Amino acid sequence: MPERKRRFRTGPGTLVAAAFIGPGTVTACTLAGANFGFALIWALVFATISTVILQDMSARLGAGARLGLGEALLKSAPGSLGTAIAAGLILAALAIGNAAYESGNIVGGVLGIEAIAGEGARRALILTIALVAGAILLIGRYKPIERILVALVLLMSGAFLLAAILTRPDPLNLLSGLWPIIPENGLLTTIALIGTTIVPYNLFLHAAAARQRWNDDPASVTEARREAAVSIALGGVVSILILSAAAASLFARGIEVSSARDMALTIEPAFGPAARYLIGAGLLGAGLTSAVTAPMATAYALNELLPPKTTASQTRRFRIISISIVAIGAAIALSGVKAVSLILIAQAANGILLPVIAVFLLYVMNRRSLLGKMANGPMANFAGVIVVLIAALLGARGVLRAIETGLATL
Template identity: 25%
Template sequence: MSTSVQKTLNSERSFWFFLGPAFLVSVGYMDPGNWATSLEAGSRYGYDLLWVITLASLVAILMQLLSAKLGIATGKNLAQMIRIQHPGRSGTFLLSTAAVAMVATDLAEFLGVAVALNLLFDIPLVVAIFLTIFDVLLILWLERFGFRWVEMTILAFVATIGLGYIVELWLAQPQWLDVAHSMLVPNATIFDTTALFIAMGILGATVMPHNLYLHSHQVMTRRQSGVVTPATRLRCYRMMKWDTVLALTAAWLVNSAILIMASAAFHEKGLLITDIDEAYKTLGPLLGSAAALTFAIALLASGVASSTTGTLAGQIVFESFFKKRPVNILKIRVFIRLATMIPAAVAILMSATPLSLLVLSQVILSMQLPFAVVPLVKMTSNPHLMGDLVNDLKTRIMAWSATGIIVGLNIWLLVMLGFESIG
């Protein structure tokens, strides 16, 4: 196809054509790990930590925009660019930490599916863990009909989660004036040691490495439609901005809704919730069986959708790690899933709780996050790589400031976890 025809096709693409990549990514911001954190935050401190979710969401939007920009400007995803920019041992190290993070990500996601199956159908947790391999393979099978089908399926799950929490909030009847104030205004609760620990957990787990790798890859499904000039690249990025802001605003609302529901349903009645299944069992007597059932269905949707995107992100990293596309993509996907299922099943058999495994996965992700964020900000600030899409001075200041916050809080979180384990 000639350049002029490609340019015409790209310029005629509608706004709706560009929507999708960020919604695929957004499920990572409402995954079971975030559920556990928001449930405890809401039940323990009411609405006081809502502003932390707002701050974390703003940082997430910035980082995901940089990820999308990298894919549009270079035509390669973050993992591929790390391999190109760091061809030696440093690149192998960075991608090795990313591979570990992908396994940790998948651990948190599929545990949500297993817990939901256990709650809905009383399937033993260990059996439910092994059943989770089929959900991802089923959805990824849709790829043969075009990736748009996968995006639409994930979007359906996101809608299910959102509708579930509309029902939960309607049943819980929160104090909306207090909600609006707490969403935007920081408060002194953050100086409480436990509150600070939970707040850092929210911030540290919100910007997850696998979302950065996945987003930079997914935007290329739009870029390949003929983005061949600075003007068409810029238009594609502008559309991706809308996609990202809309999708992550939805994720912010869902995360906020989890905390709001926990505050209205549990905190106002003096109940502290520290595990997902505990929330399910408590909602029934408080708000009725419909609330408990809605909660479990939304959790299942969250786990299935986020485990699917986690496996996709893992595939992207492993392909770059081995420097070439594997002959059998199915083997890579099954390997990623088995690498997390088997250790988790063993841990559950040894009486570990799903919450403890979720915390472990978040710690591993926190340790890897700087190795994804720093190269991302550095590369998107390089004019030789990015051309007209290079970060301007304002974006560089915001990006490096956000990186400093992320790295600092993650280090602080790890130190606190270390002191807690020693104590």
């Protein structure tokens, strides 16, 4: 009898979608729709395709070669100096960068609660979001955490889908946004849309999670790659729904907002309280899922650097590292540092690290002696190089913009 086709199962690709649809993405999509209508949908399509290309490499690395990206970097580094540089890159990309991102994730979840219930005791809400994220991470095992994140992603996706339906975007206007143009004063928004979708730490998260989730037989590797492509594509659809809801509800009426919470409050008179609750729930889900996945990525990658490799020691370190990232993020959020400053730090870190880590990923994926048949072929290399070049150009522009803005605020 012919072998039955495997049903689709969620996995690490869903975690990647949960990670990149964070408060930064929700805010960027909201501002893009409010300020430029549907004109920048193409940027989200490009960013989603680019993310699929890079994350497919991570899926093959983890599921097929049974390696995390951090471990593969160390194995590929030439000599002790190369190993030290690789370890430093991992620490910079994750331990430092994700602590800054984590504060924004926690605050984003708080903004979602405030959109639903109104402003209140923000410090207490910050601690509540941090405690919830910490409680999930204390589980310490991949499968239960994945199930929780899948449920949160479904909640978030459903909320934004219903919000888009309520605002009734014009399908023809939506399709017109597929033509690649950058409207006047829209360059930085374009960079933001792409930069918040292609996230460096997701490359570490995906490889480490894929190694735990999938077997290394050919069927499982194929399933891992398909799951990654489908999940990330659906994540891109959610981003497009957010932009479309903002374009239909705000751009057409000339309403200016500065965040997704503002959109939730502004559109209530026209579309009813359900719109406010849906966008607030979506923003809360985006903040909470990212508040879990950023520490996860850090814990997985740093675990790959530290001996011993026993299951008990890795579980213990996973809990310690991930909870530490949550605690640092909560402390930054409680310190009263302006959100603008946190965004500038995140922009600069992402702009510098994304092309560098993508280059290292390409280098690792061409080590046939290490990866065997999971190594890149010519088409994967071509697509990866194009993504890296564009990421480098956008990263450089984002860093320059962050520096310019920082100097202007002095």
